[in-house]
Amino acid sequence: MKPFTTDDLLACYRRGVFPMAESRDDDGFFIVDPEWRCIFPLDNFHVPRRLARTLRGDHFRFSIDRDFAAVIDGCAAPGPDREDTWINPDIRALYLDLHRKGVAHSVEARIEGELVGGLYGVAIGGAFFGESMFSRATDASKAALVHLAARLRFGGFKLLDAQFITPHLAQFGAQTLPRRIFQGLLSVALETKADFRALPEDTSGATLVSILTAR
DSSP states (O other): OOOOOHHHHHHHHHHTOEEEOSSTTOSSOEEEOOSEEEEEOGGGOOOOHHHHHHHHTTOOEEEESSSHHHHHHHHHSOBTTBSOOSOOHHHHHHHHHHHHTTOEEEEEEEETTEEEEEEEEEEETTEEEEEEEEESSTTHHHHHHHHHHHHHHHTTOOEEEEESOOHHHHTTTOEEEEHHHHHHHHHHHHTSOOOTTSSOTTOOHHHHHHHHHOO
């Protein structure tokens, strides 16, 4: 059987499907094509009031793509609210390769230089496909998500895919769409030119909030 490559993975994203494994220790993975898809409307992203105060106080500092491997390992590790994850060695290797090719990105949240949370995903055109996030400090993954949304809006992205809705994501204005509507938004986003690095890494928390609350 022909090996599954990063080119195959990118073709999956362009079709609106993505890989998952049954568990962290599982061999191989499968391709998911949900009937309903979760997205964040970048022009109507909600920043909860308490989190906005935390961000304005610059409790976290952010970096981009400095510790991609550490971020994906943080996402793969079990945590207090999850005994297992779907990121197995095969998936890890594919995304590390995508990162080396400049397509997969990480957002890292830090306190006094220490990595305390973050997320990673894939950028193609004006679409960003969020994959997973982790947190080792209160609000760290939430802060990273706000930074990502501000970065995408500032850089001209049209779509932030979150795959499946959860109560955690719903508080930021995430919504679910039927597959056909998602596919239409994806088609437009893939043809859009966007710049993931347009926003400076050291943008203040207050500016992140203002980018997302501007109408």
